[in-house]
Amino acid sequence: MDKIDAPKRKVRDYVCTVLALIALAAILVGVVVAFRSVRDVYFDAVTLVSSGGLVFLLLLVNYVVMDFCGRGDAISTIFVYTILLITEVAVIMCLHFGYAYAMPISFLPLILGTSFHKRCAFATHFTSISIAAVFLTLFAFYNESFAIHDIAMQVMVLVVNGATGTLLTHMIHRYASRFRILVTAGVIVLISGVIGFLSAAAMGNNPDVMQMITVGVSLIVGGAISIFAYFCLIPIFERVFNLNTGLRLTELCSFDQPLLKELEEKAPGTYNHSLTVANIAERAAYAVGEDPTLARAAALYHDIGKIENPEFFTENQTDGYNPHDELIPEVSVKMITRHTEAGAKILEAKGFPKEIISAAIQHHGDSSVGYFYHKAQNITEGTLEEKGYTYLGPKPQTKINAIIMIADIAEAATRSVRPSTLEELATLIDNLVRSKMNERQFDESPITMAELTKVKKAVVSTLMGVHHERISYTLDNKRK
Ligand SMILES: [Fe+2]
Ligand SMILES: [Fe+2]
DSSP states (O other): OHHHHHHHHHHHHHHHHHHHHHHHHHHHHHHHHHHHHHTTOOOOHHHHHHHHHHHHHHHHHHHHHHHHTTOOSHHHHHHHHHHHHHHHHHHHHHHHTTOGGGOOTTHHHHHHHHHSOHHHHHHHHHHHHHHHHHHHHHHHHTOTTOOHHHHHHHHHHHHHHHHHHHHHHHHSOTTOOHHHHHHHHHHHHHHHHHHHHHHHHHHSSSOOHHHHHHHHHHHHHHHHHHHHHHHHHHHHHHHHHTOOOHHHHHHHTSTTOHHHHHHHHHOHHHHHHHHHHHHHHHHHHHHTTSOHHHHHHHHHTTTGGGGGSGGGSGGGOOSSOOGGGGSOHHHHHHHHHHHHHHHHHHHHHTTOOHHHHHHHHHTTTTOBOHHHHHHHHHTSSSOOOSGGGBOOOOOOOSHHHHHHHHHHHHHHHHHHHOOOBHHHHHHHHHHHHHHHHHTTTTTTSOOOHHHHHHHHHHHHHHHHHHTTTTSBSOTTGGGO
């Protein structure tokens, strides 16, 4: 039944998307008509239908590219086209009020480049520039005071804006800090102003200095408006569309977060464990070229599901009471393994980014809960199937989730084994990673052997820092 319904639903989704894109094209052309009619400029039906059709085709091609990149889902589509709508309405307003050189076109590549799929960001920026060109033609065609020279200048401005947006998308990293985004975008916008100034000089036989300054300054003003709008609106989009930008991740790592406060209050042992796992994961992620802030945020919340039954986990048992003493192993295993799914549900309900949710659900993979399996085996005749004594999985699907798995077991094991030398600690971590490899827990993650070696080094050096008071740095301490 599901198999029959799935393709049907897909076709229905495509039809809905096409209808929504037709509506969006109509809205955009409608905004142009509304602005021009204020000045008694009316378009004929053929112009309206053909420009509307062209805008729709551009929107459709953009959707096909997004779908090809695996971002054709409803939320991504609504997000991308909302940004596109905002950008194009701003473009229309600039064209209408005579500030065509100051169109804030860079707003779109800034938002999509820092929070969305890069290739989709490039494609949508190209679509945005093409639609702006359609509107520019509409405005120019119905405005007799427009000179060919003006049109050429504005096309040049579109080209400079196109290059600026491409550079912004390419150069600003998704997880870049607020300061870095501001500086990089600011420098690129300034360069675009200089290019606009020089291009204006190159375009006429008799370069008009005022025109050159107007174009250069307007391009900088348009860029500055884009940057300002980006910083004002990104927190809203992060919340509404669950984006995991660097800004959002930094916010989630703050100890002010209500969920972290709740973890500290209900499960202090787990909270402290999560802090150390976060420190390890952050350093290990940096060592293998993954995003340290994402690793830190994901590690901080990896055991959040334990707030539902904190007393069932050893790190929270301070008064000597262990509820597992009164339970059969099968029930104990269920109480323990459910924290991965419970965590994912809590994070989902709070609108956390999907990368953080995936770490909560994948950090134990489908490992067995060895202690309770052996406890059950001891009271069972014959060989007991391990299947009912494992986490539900899936195995880590990303490098960061594999790192969190290692950081998690390394922290817990170091607390219970208490190695006293660097050598003992390094051997312990090596054995832990090997045991997870033997269980094939890293088979579905793209992490390589070379990266695992770097992760092990990062784990050892972080844990040395955490337990420096009791772990000796001397390698041959044991032999003395
Ligand atoms: Fe866990
Ligand atoms: Fe953990």
